[in-house]
Amino acid sequence: MEEKIFAGIDLAWTSNNETGICMINEHGEILFSHSEVYSNAEICKVFLDSDITCGKNVYIGIDAPLIFPEDVKEYRTAERELKRADINGFHLSSFQVSKEYMLKTYRESRGEDISRYLAENKKYNYTDKLFTHSHEVVETFPTGITAGIFPEIFPAGYKLKGKKADSIKGYDILYKKIKVFEEKKIINGFTENFKLPEDDMKRKEYKSFEDRIDAFLCAFALFLVHKNLASELYFGNKEKGLIFLPLK
Template identity: 25%
Template sequence: MPSTTPRRFVGIDLAWASRNRTGLAAVDDSGRLVASAAVRSDDEIDAWLAEHAPAPTVVGVDAPLVVPNATGSRPAERLIGSAFGRFGASAYPSNRSIPWFDPPRAELLAARHGWSVDPDRDTGRGVPVCLEVYPHAAMIGLFSLPRRILYKKGPDRRAGFLQLVTHFETLRELRLQESPRWTEIVRLVETPARGDLTRIEDEVDAILCAHVAWLWHHRREALQVYGTLAEGYVVAPPPPGP
């Protein structure tokens, strides 16, 4: 009998440690944003998923997922650097000598929920697929940006966030104008109080991660895999050319 559970695609901007904020977002099968939030602990992540996406089709997680190397960086990070470094979006190196990557929190999250981390797995086979994604590379590729937007740091984060809001609203599938939470995020960006931008940045990243997860199922040709399952990988669009 076919499942009656609505299809969901999840984005997780996963903090490397539970003391920091994790952004969460879910979109439906049409790509529309249905929920987003920021939490901290594993229990809060699990509770949010149970409420909004108990059986996701694809999960896009912004955090190291497959980290087999003891030292140095993964080939995936070098490939991302080669593709997106000129846009200011190289990837942070990850290896098992760094305590919070041994094991990576994303690996534990996927195992806890029974998600496959194999990007070659068919997303229509009933087992959720969890992919490592990278919002900065996704923004550059999807929006054809000449340079990474400085919304996480820099002299004028609000200007960066205003740019980001404008670009996000071009992703018509998200239907952000219909989302009460997005309306609140835009209000915070336009007139931020102290700390507001920091409090929403992970949630905003998670929304993009959810869109990338949706693309992986519906428009896979828009994305590519940088690296391999054996050595670690990142899913992102190709960079703008030439």
């Protein structure tokens, strides 16, 4: 039986900004965690031609819209369904977009382009039921993941929206929650790869760190479902846009 790899991509919506990528194997070992400015081709190469993924069954969670309605002006219903849903007592807002908006604002639809290329070149499948194919790609997002897995600390507050010191304090809370999985030997390498930032870390450095955290959460969500430590929630559909979230 081929080994499984669970990957997360915190995809920058423009290729000028940094993207975070994380990969975890089925034993919970963090194999890769990095953030840099990647081209679409470079991201695809990681999942089509790298030592980590070759010969493995690979499941990717991407924080970016992957599927749009045929009508480029039509907004997706996945975000509306998500907002109406109760996720551990929370109603989440996810930015609702159309294909037209993506092209006008960012001149590309990176998540859609990357996932389509992966589907065409390695038979990656869009799925509304994880682990039914050898290679799968799903759309997800870290804010929803934290609500589904860690509702007791939601929204965690690690995102760099205000003072950096407040973000570091928020990450400290999230860090302690995830560290428990390492102490229980469910995952390995978390504290090594995601140790608490120093107070003097620059904002740009913390933003890069945040991208890696988000990529980890996208991969971790898939890993937890594989380990039967979380169930699957889906919003929307595979034809017009689908969002996956884990629920503990």
